[in-house]
Amino acid sequence: MCRLIAMTSSEPLSPIVAMRALDVMREGHDGSGVGLFMSDLGGPFEELKGLPILSGICTGEGVKRLDQFMMNLGFMTKHKVSVRSSKKTPPAGTPRRDVYVIRAYEYPQTWDGLDRREVEFQLMMTRLKLRQMGEENEDMIIYSFWPDVIMIKEIGDPLQVAEYLQLDSEELRARVILAQGRQNTNYAINLYACHPFFIQGIASMTNGENTAFVPNREYLMSRGFPGYMGYQSDSEVFTHIAHYMLNSLGLGIEAYKHIITPLQDGDLESHPDAGFLKQLKHSCRRLIIDGPNCVIGRLPDNSVFLVQDRKKFRPAVVGGRKGLYALSSEMCGLEAAVPDRDKSKDFQPMHLDTVIIASDRSEVRICSQTEPLSPLH
Amino acid sequence: MLANGTIVPSSLSVRDLLWQVKWDKEKCTLCGRCCAVCPVQAIELGVHRKRTIQIPSLAEIGPSTTSSNVYQVYHGIRQKTDPAYGCTGCEMCNLVCPNGAIAAERSEEVDKQRFHVNQGGQPRRRGGRRNAPDSSNLGTLDRIKFTRISMLTDPALDAGRHEFELRTLLGRVLPPEENIRLYRENGWIPPVREIYPLLIGSMSFGALSPNMWEGLQMGVAYLNEELGMPVRMCTGEGGCPPRLLRSRFLKYTILQIASGYFGWDEIIHALPEMKEDPCAIEIKYGQGAKPGDGGLLMWSKVNKLIAAIRGVPPGISLPSPPTHQTQYSIEESVAKMIQSMYMAWGFRVPVYPKISGTSTALAVLNNLTRNAYAGGLAIDGEDGGTGAAYAVSMDHMGHPIASNIRDCYLNLARLGKQNEVPLFAGGGVGKNGKLAANAAALIMLGASGVQVGKYIMQAAAGCVGSETDRCNVCNIGLCPKGITSQDPRLYRRLDPEKVAERLVDVYLSFDTELKKIVAPLGRSTSLPIGMSDALAIDDKDAADRLQIKYVV
Numbered sequence: 042m043c044r045l046i047a048m049t050s051s052e053p054l055s056p057i058v059a060m061r062a063l064d065v066m067r068e069g070h071d072g073s074g075v076g077l078f079m080s081d082l083g084g085p086f087e088e089l090k091g092l093p094i095l096s097g098i099c100t101g102e103g104v105k106r107l108d109q110f111m112m113n114l115g116f117m118t119k120h121k122v123s124v125r126s127s128k129k130t131p132p133a134g135t136p137r138r139d140v141y142v143i144r145a146y147e148y149p150q151t152w153d154g155l156d157r158r159e160v161e162f163q164l165m166m167t168r169l170k171l172r173q174m175g176e177e178n179e180d181m182i183i184y185s186f187w188p189d190v191i192m193i194k195e196i197g198d199p200l201q202v203a204e205y206l207q208l209d210s211e212e213l214r215a216r217v218i219l220a221q222g223r224q225n226t227n228y229a230i231n232l233y234a235c236h237p238f239f240i241q242g243i244a245s246m247t248n249g250e251n252t253a254f255v256p257n258r259e260y261l262m263s264r265g266f267p268g269y270m271g272y273q274s275d276s277e278v279f280t281h282i283a284h285y286m287l288n289s290l291g292l293g294i295e296a297y298k299h300i301i302t303p304l305q306d307g308d309l310e311s312h313p314d315a316g317f318l319k320q321l322k323h324s325c326r327r328l329i330i331d332g333p334n335c336v337i338g339r340l341p342d343n344s345v346f347l348v349q350d351r352k353k354f355r356p357a358v359v360g361g362r363k364g365l366y367a368l369s370s371e372m373c374g375l376e377a378a379v380p381d382r383d384k385s386k387d388f389q390p391m392h393l394d395t396v397i398i399a400s401d402r403s404e405v406r407i408c409s410q411t412e413p414l415s416p417l418h
Numbered sequence: 419m420l421a422n423g424t425i426v427p428s429s430l431s432v433r434d435l436l437w438q439v440k441w442d443k444e445k446c447t448l449c450g451r452c453c454a455v456c457p458v459q460a461i462e463l464g465v466h467r468k469r470t471i472q473i474p475s476l477a478e479i480g481p482s483t484t485s486s487n488v489y490q491v492y493h494g495i496r497q498k499t500d501p502a503y504g505c506t507g508c509e510m511c512n513l514v515c516p517n518g519a520i521a522a523e524r525s526e527e528v529d530k531q532r533f534h535v536n537q538g539g540q541p542r543r544r545g546g547r548r549n550a551p552d553s554s555n556l557g558t559l560d561r562i563k564f565t566r567i568s569m570l571t572d573p574a575l576d577a578g579r580h581e582f583e584l585r586t587l588l589g590r591v592l593p594p595e596e597n598i599r600l601y602r603e604n605g606w607i608p609p610v611r612e613i614y615p616l617l618i619g620s621m622s623f624g625a626l627s628p629n630m631w632e633g634l635q636m637g638v639a640y641l642n643e644e645l646g647m648p649v650r651m652c653t654g655e656g657g658c659p660p661r662l663l664r665s666r667f668l669k670y671t672i673l674q675i676a677s678g679y680f681g682w683d684e685i686i687h688a689l690p691e692m693k694e695d696p697c698a699i700e701i702k703y704g705q706g707a708k709p710g711d712g713g714l715l716m717w718s719k720v721n722k723l724i725a726a727i728r729g730v731p732p733g734i735s736l737p738s739p740p741t742h743q744t745q746y747s748i749e750e751s752v753a754k755m756i757q758s759m760y761m762a763w764g765f766r767v768p769v770y771p772k773i774s775g776t777s778t779a780l781a782v783l784n785n786l787t788r789n790a791y792a793g794g795l796a797i798d799g800e801d802g803g804t805g806a807a808y809a810v811s812m813d814h815m816g817h818p819i820a821s822n823i824r825d826c827y828l829n830l831a832r833l834g835k836q837n838e839v840p841l842f843a844g845g846g847v848g849k850n851g852k853l854a855a856n857a858a859a860l861i862m863l864g865a866s867g868v869q870v871g872k873y874i875m876q877a878a879a880g881c882v883g884s885e886t887d888r889c890n891v892c893n894i895g896l897c898p899k900g901i902t903s904q905d906p907r908l909y910r911r912l913d914p915e916k917v918a919e920r921l922v923d924v925y926l927s928f929d930t931e932l933k934k935i936v937a938p939l940g941r942s943t944s945l946p947i948g949m950s951d952a953l954a955i956d957d958k959d960a961a962d963r964l965q966i967k968y969v970v
Contacts, residue, residue, distance in 0.1 A: 252939060331940060
């Protein structure tokens with residue numbers, strides 16, 4: 042089973058804090074891997090907020106191809122962080138890699154004048170192209186290419202990997218951190234199968250297995266959107282469903298649960314937005330998931346969210362204090378992440394709840410699925 | 419026949435018949451019930467003359483004594499050998515016999531009767547399904563296994579206590595973007611019904627007896643109103659009784675229009691008086707049992723009531739044309755027909771076509787995806803049942819449902835319309851009694867729901883027809899169980915209340931079995947339509963064809 046921790050903080054944090062929280066939840070995961078997502082960056086990237094950052098792993102040959110490709114497109118490297126593995130041998134199970142890439146680029150001049158949506162599309166297409174090139178030659182693994190976003194994924198025990206990669210470096214600081222201790226289930230070991238997943242500013246990670254994966258995947262893949270691909274893990278559909286909902290349907294995250302686990306008859310009939318929700322339930326039927334799942338994610342505005350599926354078979358707890366909150370699979374993870382909090386305010390979201398913490402980190406907002414949605418515009 | 423008698427080509431012995439009636443003189447009470455009940459008059463009172471040779475004992479033998487013949491008569495039954503009266507194996511004789519003195523036995527070798535059932539140049543017609551004599555050879559649906567069992571990585575659910583949402587949608591579902599836009603703009607959104615995924619397929623008032631129909635309607639009403647199961651039943655092409663049209667129960671009914679348009683005069687005239695909209699309108703273009711052939715109600719079943727509802731004179735055969743007479747292009751006339759039916763109910767009732775399984779199903783489906791109104795597509799596979807059809811159509815025409823529905827689903831998925839045009843599968847579902855397993859397999863292959871007819875007749879009314887050519891005389895109106903007969907002396911045998919009870923039994927047990935399938939797969943939030951990763955079959959070619967796993 043996966044263990045998840047998300048932290049959102051007014052002050053930039055080192056990802057090692059989240060890694061320690063994962064480590065205390067060690068009994069719940071098998072330490073087979075780690076996925077890390079960071080945004081709302083501090084450190085040297087604070088000044089480069091608008092510039093896209095590429096995250097991935099390359100072989101020596103791959104880096105050369107990457108540089109050539111990016112240069113041809115007109116991207117200029119503005120800043121790079123060397124996540125250098127320490128000289129000592131990697132922890133058990135972790136392969137030795139040539140380069141962990143984290144690079145911020147200056148946009149090509151040819152992109153001047155493109156509108157935001159077009160830029161976002163091109164960034165995604167660049168990432169997909171690099172991913173495809175990497176898969177062909179097995180020399181690049183690309184996680185994200187987006188402003189203010191860094192991702193690292195590796196096989197091995199989370200804390201050992203973090204120490205090996207020296208993730209406590211001053212250069213890596215973020216206000217939003219998602220981290221996952223990964224146990225690979227059902228599908229082959231593949232770094233692309235490791236949570237969190239990312240698409241155009243939206244990241245999410247999931248605890249549990251989605252048995253409606255195949256119909257969900259078929260539906261997403263048939264939307265004609267090139268970013269809906271991959272699916273080495275059944276959990277990737279959660280990220281893409283959120284993306285589809287926000288971008289194609291123009292709905293807020295409060296509607297997410299109405300898509301993935303809609304209300305049933307009686308509750309639906311008595312809902313103030315029954316008419317709309319019924320339509321949504323019908324037209325998004327192929328996006329209904331079948332958990333048990335707990336999904337924690339980050340949205341482009343740096344808010345973080347957590348939803349439980351209908352069955353609520355996966356643990357999750359939310360707590361913290363003004364300016365620092367954590368969403369964790371287990372109480373001990375929360376305890377490690379934010380020890381100095383009012384524990385009486387800890388909240389365990391249930392089957393109707395969506396937890397949202399905005400980027401001002403002022404409060405934990407709980408939306409129940411039975412509450413009215415904000416009006417459609 | 420005398421030893422030197424003449425024989426004609428169709429002179430058969432009892433041994434040449436498919437069924438031989440075995441009768442035990444010792445047990446027989448001569449009550450005559452068997453002869454009275456036999457629907458095809460295969461047996462009649464037999465007055466048998468028997469000679470007994472009486473030989474005197476040695477002591478009695480004298481010059482004047484002679485041996486003597488004593489002629490005796492005994493009564494019993496005699497089986498007719500005229501193929502027109504061939505026993506159908508329905509075993510009603512056995513059912514009514516107080517002593518169990520009589521039973522039909524199947525011929526141990528291939529019968530000769532089959533070569534003589536076309537007297538007068540009229541090919542054999544019958545009711546039932548495609549005959550598949552080797553019933554031990556299970557069909558594809560029966561061989562599909564559900565192999566993706568939730569184990570440890572996600573918990574299997576408790577079929578008895580967990581909550582399950584096992585509804586499906588009937589009607590055109592819009593793409594989410596368009597649906598939201600139209601909702602905001604108060605535009606017209608096609609009507610969609612949330613229904614139970616097991617539908618009672620189209621069996622007409624006329625093909626079925628009034629008691630059978632009433633029983634089914636009562637059962638459906640009970641399932642809806644007392645048990646909260648939104649079960650729907652399709653009328654078939656025979657119209658709908660006027661009182662039902664004007665009742666609130668109409669909402670549980672799918673009205674069918676087919677190429678003969680039987681009953682539609684009555685329906686159209688009832689429109690202003692309808693309290694409720696029907697669930698949907700099914701336009702029948704084909705039927706799995708007799709693909710490319712029209713409906714058939716033989717004259718003997720067209721009594722006054724049937725004739726009145728259908729708007730025809732009584733006592734004439736009612737063959738529907740193989741296709742709608744107005745149909746010359748799918749783009750135009752089918753679209754027009756769909757829209758006309760929408761218009762009749764103010765665009766509040768979903769309209770969908772039903773076709774027989776065919777290798778051209780994809781062409782039909784592709785067309786429907788471009789028709790903004792088509793509310794679904796029902797496909798009836800080769801194993802679908804019927805009340806009357808030519809045996810050759812039933813046995814040799816049509817397409818198996820599994821690959822037909824799978825192809826259609828995968829095609830929709832390629833087009834991105836897998837949630838927009840729901841597919842309904844029928845034809846042999848539960849043929850070997852495995853209703854829930856067959857239905858679940860079809861749903862996971864891509865069907866939004868399944869239609870079932872013959873199984874309902876068998877389970878809810880005790881139909882004895884089989885795929886080994888037993889009974890199957892639905893066409894002549896002499897159903898011994900009163901299911902498909904229009905003679906009050908026959909259909910009085912069937913108690914509508916008991917049919918309703920059995921229908922409820924069938925649905926409740928189906929519901930439990932369906933949960934016993936989906937719960938271990940970890941599914942409860944929605945019907946697992948297209949969950950093909952759960953399926954496997956022990957046949958490599960079938961696995962490749964259906965794009966499911968191959969297991970041994």
